[in-house]
Amino acid sequence: MWVYDKKTEYPINIKRPDPRMAKLILTQYGGPNGELAASLRYLSQRYAMPNKESKAILTDIGTEELAHFEMVGAMVTQLVKDVPPQELERMGFGPVYAIHGKGVYPSDSNGVPFTAAYIESMSDPIANLNEDLAAEQKARATYEFLINMADDPDVIDPLRFLREREIVHYQRFGEALRIVYEAMRRKKMYYKPANVMGMAENKDMDNKMNIMPNPMDANPVSPINIHNIPGPIMPEVKPDKKK
């Protein structure tokens, strides 16, 4: 469950209203690369993840994205606070004001309402995590586009903070993917059965087919262990005892 801390993750204190930026920043509230999409994606994907580290990473990053969702909403509401309607319309916020007034509504900066079509949640951890990696890069790029259009340090500082968080999240999802590949998915090893059906040894064919020497051999060679690290645990494959 969730506990609410009555403060934003990064201080949002915008002193100069700017309806133009309010409309643009709205895309990170309810748009395709925005924080609502991110948190719903991660919090939904975590149920089907097979390992505890992935569950933790998705839960904690999903929670942080909710905090970012709050930050973006706070920015939008501060950017239109106390601005007269004529000024709102002059700065491009008119269409939003006509429907929602100065309310903060989850949509992108074109007014397209939020949809779960922006996210995917599968029971395949590799598909999920690769989607998450892509989502973080899209969010990072969107923050760069927004920073390019902003001029107020009170607006740019939180946007820069949010952009850096996306990079850190990318790193964590990358590590989650490494755990899935290296700790969850054991490497498939093909063991050469001893003298199958009386066939002569064919070393060229063995190399081409990536056949491992029989673990019953006296000195098994593992290609991974060149630094003598205690390696990944090999699956229990009992070679056939056919002679």
Added chain:
Amino acid sequence: MDGKNELLEQIRALDFALIDLNLFLDAHPSDENALKDFKMLAETRQKLHKQFTEKYGPLRMIQGATDDCWLWVNDPWPWDTMRWEELKGGMANVGLRQENRVPDKY
């Protein structure tokens, strides 16, 4: 209200460091140096949180009650902020006055 903002900013910074370390530890659960730093930051944070709640009111709903009043609902909420009218005095300062206009960007 003097020390409130300073203390809040200290707690905010500590909470942020804890969040970042939390994400690191999720991917490195047995990293002893990271665990040591996390415990140290968490301890400091607990102390400051207690100080803040006692002096300025609750940051979490679980500390919201006093004997005669539910302080949790109090203003300001995180998105509320001091605005021009509070800084310069009066609603007349916000709006169409020339020096407060948002500069034309197009």
Added chain:
Amino acid sequence: MDKLQLTTIYTGNSCTGDAIIIPAMPINPEYATAYIRYQTYGKTFSPEEGLKQGTIFPELRDYWVN
């Protein structure tokens, strides 16, 4: 990367069970597999500086100028 950087992940709860060693980058990378370099713990920014920078880890800091 000068020295071999390793992280240990345990298959069981509370750092028990089998120990899986994850190097910063794999020694024998697979095909059709994406690898992100695994971070190891080093120096961190102070909490205040970290909040300003967006992360407490200097190596994850991406300096972008618009």
